[in-house]
Amino acid sequence: MVTLAEVAQHAGVSASTVSYVLSGKRSISATTRERVEQSIRQLGYHPNAGARALASSRSNIIALMIPLRTDMYVPVMMEIAIAVATTARTHGYDVLLLTGEEGPDAVRRVSGSGLADAMILMDVQLDDERLPLLRGAGQPSVLIGLPADTTGLTCVDLDWSATGALCVEHLATFGHRDIAVIGEAPAVYERHTGFAERTLEGLRSRAKELGLRVLHRPCENGYDAMAVTLARILDERPGTTGFVVQNESAVEPLLALLRQQGRAVPEDVSVVAICPDQVAVQASVRLTSVAIPAQEMGRRAVEYLVAKLDGRGDDDIVLLAPELTVRASSGPAPAAS
Amino acid sequence: MVTLAEVAQHAGVSASTVSYVLSGKRSISATTRERVEQSIRQLGYHPNAGARALASSRSNIIALMIPLRTDMYVPVMMEIAIAVATTARTHGYDVLLLTGEEGPDAVRRVSGSGLADAMILMDVQLDDERLPLLRGAGQPSVLIGLPADTTGLTCVDLDWSATGALCVEHLATFGHRDIAVIGEAPAVYERHTGFAERTLEGLRSRAKELGLRVLHRPCENGYDAMAVTLARILDERPGTTGFVVQNESAVEPLLALLRQQGRAVPEDVSVVAICPDQVAVQASVRLTSVAIPAQEMGRRAVEYLVAKLDGRGDDDIVLLAPELTVRASSGPAPAAS
DNA sequence: AAACCGTGTCGAAGCGCTTCGACAACCTAT
DNA sequence: ATAGGTTGTCGAAGCGCTTCGACACGGTTT
Incomplete structure (x- = not known):
């Protein structure tokens, strides 16, 4: 496994310089950056996720909690999950798949262990037992669905x-x-x-x-x-x-x-x-x-979450306006007989 | 965030002792164990995932790569994903959801960064471009599906x-x-x-x-x-x-x-x-x-993977025998007219 | 009574990274 | 020429955990 230190040595710079090239958090001269990037490519370096998470207290992982039950809307759930995964990747995040099975314990476990930086919850019940854990400053989170009491929560849902x-x-x-x-x-x-x-x-x-x-x-x-x-x-x-x-x-x-x-x-x-x-x-x-609009919901949920994690964005309730498309299954009522 | 050190202090033992209580890798007297476990509960301690991964080079995460396309078998994919997530949890693993979109790069990224300990691949093509990366000693992996050349691979699939x-x-x-x-x-x-x-x-x-x-x-x-x-x-x-x-x-x-x-x-x-x-x-x-047998496939895949990670288990091809159930849609052919 | 062993605990090193403060080198304004 | 500001780089500390070797202690064995 290639480490930062090896890249640094190969490029003839210090480890911190490599780190700054990677993160862009300090300015690096073009020539140095070039050299480092080449070493990275040559050695096939991938930063170690654990070390990164430990040092930065950021895992770059978003947890997605999907319902265990499959008694409704399976394709919708699937589409949301895929949209979440895809959108998350474009923002540099990976997605951890949790099932509703564990319930509130999963929330505690994930936020307590720093496994994920944030969570998206699906299949929210009106009075969901996971909500108290999410309210306020705890884990940044977005619900796909709308509980009865939305104070301190961010929700995305179809209206x-x-x-x-x-x-x-x-x-x-x-x-x-x-x-x-x-x-x-x-x-x-x-x-x-x-x-x-x-x-x-x-x-x-x-x-x-x-x-x-x-x-x-x-x-x-x-x-x-x-x-x-x-x-x-x-x-x-x-x-x-x-x-x-x-x-x-x-x-x-x-x-x-x-x-x-x-x-x-x-x-x-x-x-x-x-x-x-x-x-x-x-x-x-x-x-x-x-x-x-399953995809839209998944995408939006991630975007709100990323905004929160970047310090932008606030709690908010987003209700997507429904759109009705007239096709061949509806027409005038027959004359009363 | 509660740390190991705080638990140790609270219980009046050293950090390593707490670690051994958690992992069970060395014997600990009943009284000490008791005391530590109580402190853990009282403080609501959850081990930090990043630190753990860094120190042990084990993330306790299994990556699951699902197809991005939804042109076939959506409920089957969903069922497999849920079975994988559920089974993984019973073995102490979490599941990282990857879409096929990234292709081989995702494999490189995940295994290079130590994000996951192992992967499960779905929607395997006969001549899948991800396979070379998995062969041999690379990333422990199980395919759900059967490619043309299975040397050095573990596969689970319906026959x-x-x-x-x-x-x-x-x-x-x-x-x-x-x-x-x-x-x-x-x-x-x-x-x-x-x-x-x-x-x-x-x-x-x-x-x-x-x-x-x-x-x-x-x-x-x-x-x-x-x-x-x-x-x-x-x-x-x-x-x-x-x-x-x-x-x-x-x-x-x-x-x-x-x-x-x-x-x-x-x-x-x-x-x-x-x-x-x-x-x-x-x-x-x-x-x-x-x-x-979607669930069965998901479950088996995880179990094979866990066995591999525990040092048990070998490369193997598991083909589940098909079972036909006669219901109301088939019967004798009509007499030739 | 000495040598020995197993059991339970501790201290310290180190995993690979981020980040802070320091500082050398250069440039601009006085 | 000197003080002050930038810019680019480095060294070191530390994130929270695992794990190894060390060792104290009581119980066996000779």
């Missing part, structure tokens, strides 16, 4: 409440009066995941203003669960003509079932999905949808 | 060749003679991803032995691409009654299209999927499938 409202507005514009919301699995609501509850709340309050009726049903993944859920909905509200789907893996089953029952999309019923664009365009009917 | 063979055998048993294989996106084949090519090769050679005809078509994700692909297949081989699908996101579109064309599954055509069990049971027809 789910506005997303819900947007979906229902779109359906209202087309004259739909009876709306069914097909949600995530019950477990997602039970653990008070912010995005699910907020979407519903935004949707309901806008629906009320617009005088629409809303029926919400959580739905497990899979075709069979969707079949049962749909049957119940149509039983309870036979006049339902608008569907809002917030559950990626329910989309295709829903479309198949509607087709099977002779309900044409979008002639008889309209469907608005809340999902990544990729899913919307690959479905059997190109879906009118509100996009989940 | 894809046997998987292909198994699919075709199952269809043969039911009397199907004309088999269509719906594969991953063309890009996956173009970059010579081992699993795709091996599956095909295993399937073809077994088909030949059994006297079956095979038509293979790569397929982009999404409904429209599947529609085009299916039309071409049925045009070229109208007598096709057996389908093998190795592309998660093509499964549901295929079923929908078959239904739409009045071809009943499994009465008229049989479908065998290669996908995680979860996908198979959630599809609109419960799918006969060969499972992709």
Whole structure:
């Protein structure tokens, strides 16, 4: 393993000079810099991460805590994770992957050991037990998600409440009066995941203003669960003509079932999905949808974190405005029969 | 930040004693150990990762390189990543997330800087450019996937060749003679991803032995691409009654299209999927499938790596035997018309 | 009673880097 | 010519830990 000292010797300068060439924290003459850089290349030198972390108390690592559960939005989580990793690299950081499993202990462990300089938390619950550890001056952190109390926190999230409202507005514009919301699995609501509850709340309050009726049903993944859920909905509200789907893996089953029952999309019923664009365009009917900007969220989270670590940037709540794209799954409500 | 020295002082022992309590590398009397452990708890001590890495030249970090592309098997990748992270923790390791983007440079960087003690590589191509760096005594590593030349490497993978063979055998048993294989996106084949090519090769050679005809078509994700692909297949081989699908996101579109064309599954055509069990049971027809044991692969990879790091364990190729589960999507071929 | 051994503890060195203060060399302003 | 300021480089301290050799102590063995 090549060390700083060896590079210094090879270049005929002192170790500190090499260090300054690397960090740029003091001015170095062009000729010296040149010489040092050449030695670095020739010897294939890579600074030792541990030594660097010890001396500078900076690990250049960002911890990313992803949910262990895979009962929702797997591709979204994946996309966020990849965006985080990619963006972090452009700022000179690496990413440590933590699962939600360890919970608050992971936060303690990582911040206590200086393993990471900062953390990004996903799958934040409204009243998340990890939050007290992050508030105030502890570990610099950014949440992807929005807890109930955001004091002292930085959050990046889609504006789910506005997303819900947007979906229902779109359906209202087309004259739909009876709306069914097909949600995530019950477990997602039970653990008070912010995005699910907020979407519903935004949707309901806008629906009320617009005088629409809303029926919400959580739905497990899979075709069979969707079949049962749909049957119940149509039983309870036979006049339902608008569907809002917030559950990626329910989309295709829903479309198949509607087709099977002779309900044409979008002639008889309209469907608005809340999902990544990729899913919307690959479905059997190109879906009118509100996009989940996973990459954007991951990227922003890292950028806020890097700003904090550089001493710029403040606590802040960033809610991305939802965008609805009209595709082939929504249209005017059929004339009342 | 609490340091070792502070713990030592608090417990009235020397720093080295505390270190030995922590590592268990020398015997410590029960009373001393007790006292030290209590001080650790009281002070909330966490060893500093950088210092530890520097002194011991061990970071206790495993790097996991995941593909940047998301054109295939996203849930599988995710599941593997989570299994790796979880298993690593049970052995006292953390996981560093690298994207394939940096390619061989990432390998050099990580091993050169001592950031990680070992690496796990996913999405290995048959002739992967990262391999030369891993061969021999360099960085301890495990591949999830099987390159063309495995000398000096440790690999964990599903036996894809046997998987292909198994699919075709199952269809043969039911009397199907004309088999269509719906594969991953063309890009996956173009970059010579081992699993795709091996599956095909295993399937073809077994088909030949059994006297079956095979038509293979790569397929982009999404409904429209599947529609085009299916039309071409049925045009070229109208007598096709057996389908093998190795592309998660093509499964549901295929079923929908078959239904739409009045071809009943499994009465008229049989479908065998290669996908995680979860996908198979959630599809609109419960799918006969060969499972992709994602968790198992992630877990095994970590365990092999840990064994290597502990000085146990050798280079080895582990091919997991495929298991086919018969569900509702396959049955006897219809009598020839 | 001497020589010996195992057990438990300590002190000190050192891992490879960053960073601070010192200072030589040169340049500009007096 | 001299004081004052820059600029570029160096030496040394120290980050918090691991680990090696040393050694004190009590228990065996001769």
